[in-house]
Amino acid sequence: MRMTCPFLREAQVKYCRTAAVRKLIPLAQAGRTEEKCSSGEYRTCKVFQTQPLEESADQGPCPFLRESLMQYCAAAPVAKLVPYSESLLSRCGNDSFRYCELYLSMAQPGVPSEEVEGLAMPERLRYTANHMWLDMGEDGMCHVGIDAFLSRVLGPVDRLTFVQLKGRTRPAAVLTVNGVDLEVMFPNAILLTGCNLYLRANPSRITCDPYTTGWLFEGRPLPETAENLMQGPAARHWMETEQRRMNEFLQQEQAARSGTMSDGGLFAEGLAHHLDGDWLRVLFHEFFSPYASGKRV
Numbered sequence: 001m002r003m004t005c006p007f008l009r010e011a012q013v014k015y016c017r018t019a020a021v022r023k024l025i026p027l028a029q030a031g032r033t034e035e036k037c038s039s040g041e042y043r044t045c046k047v048f049q050t051q052p053l054e055e056s057a058d059q060g061p062c063p064f065l066r067e068s069l070m071q072y073c074a075a076a077p078v079a080k081l082v083p084y085s086e087s088l089l090s091r092c093g094n095d096s097f098r099y100c101e102l103y104l105s106m107a108q109p110g111v112p113s114e115e116v117e118g119l120a121m122p123e124r125l126r127y128t129a130n131h132m133w134l135d136m137g138e139d140g141m142c143h144v145g146i147d148a149f150l151s152r153v154l155g156p157v158d159r160l161t162f163v164q165l166k167g168r169t170r171p172a173a174v175l176t177v178n179g180v181d182l183e184v185m186f187p188n189a190i191l192l193t194g195c196n197l198y199l200r201a202n203p204s205r206i207t208c209d210p211y212t213t214g215w216l217f218e219g220r221p222l223p224e225t226a227e228n229l230m231q232g233p234a235a236r237h238w239m240e241t242e243q244r245r246m247n248e249f250l251q252q253e254q255a256a257r258s259g260t261m262s263d264g265g266l267f268a269e270g271l272a273h274h275l276d277g278d279w280l281r282v283l284f285h286e287f288f289s290p291y292a293s294g295k296r297v
């Protein structure tokens with residue numbers, strides 16, 4: 001069943017077909033404020049008089065008065081009415097609303113509680129071997145971001161640059177962490193229609209809320225978009241393996257001696273800030289590059 005945003009509301013409105021600027025009047029107010037349009041008084045209206053219809057009745061309503069079903073966002077500070085058909089095309093009328101800035105700030109839905117050894121891992125998502133997620137909506141749209149494993153490694157992000165904003169592509173972004181530029185790339189192509197541009201002003205969301213406000217890319221899936229991605233028990237098993245692999249990697253590189261390990265076995269938050277640039281690049285290449293993705297699938 002198609003889901004719509006809980007803030008999307010409907011209103012039956014009236015409007016004047018002839019006015020240069022279409023002024024919409026919700027029906028609840030129409031009787032009070034626009035009696036002229038609904039009664040025989042419409043003949044005194046200046047707009048009607050500029051193009052009077054000879055055969056129009058003496059009683060109302062005005063022949064130029066139209067009614068329509070519109071929708072509006074109840075979360076917006078100023079309600080903007082949009083035609084019913086347009087809202088179905090936008091994210092308001094389908095399950096893409098989950099990634100709307102207004103929805104997220106008003107509803108604060110949080111992240112599903114599913115975890116693997118202390119790292120959030122929502123069940124409904126699919127995961128790439130280089131630690132990105134894909135959310136395939138029933139509305140024919142998809143969203144992409146980084147998973148909690150990668151966000152824990154990164155810690156605070158200084159800057160974010162989107163490589164491409166639209167088109168058929170493997171969507172990519174460059175994250176600058178501790179002065180080092182790191183490229184994250186979704187390994188399969190999508191028809192990219194938008195990027196989360198809010199992140200450029202507030203990149204901390206990428207790592208604070210990687211599954212909600214920190215999403216990166218939006219688009220339409222192609223036949224190959226979900227190829228070789230993991231979901232369900234296979235994804236959870238892979239995540240456990242990745243945590244062990246990370247600890248082994250850090251031990252092998254003697255990173256443990258520089259204080260990058262945590263007591264409990266789960267690597268330290270913001271690991272990227274504890275490693276020098278060369279170690280960080282090696283680690284990134286091993287776990288998060290498109291190469292890492294190809295190697296694991």
Ligand code: SF4
Pocket residue numbers: 005006007008009072073074075076091092093097100101102103
């Ligand atoms: S703009 Fe956002 S919050 Fe408002 S109805 Fe659309 S999806 Fe919902």
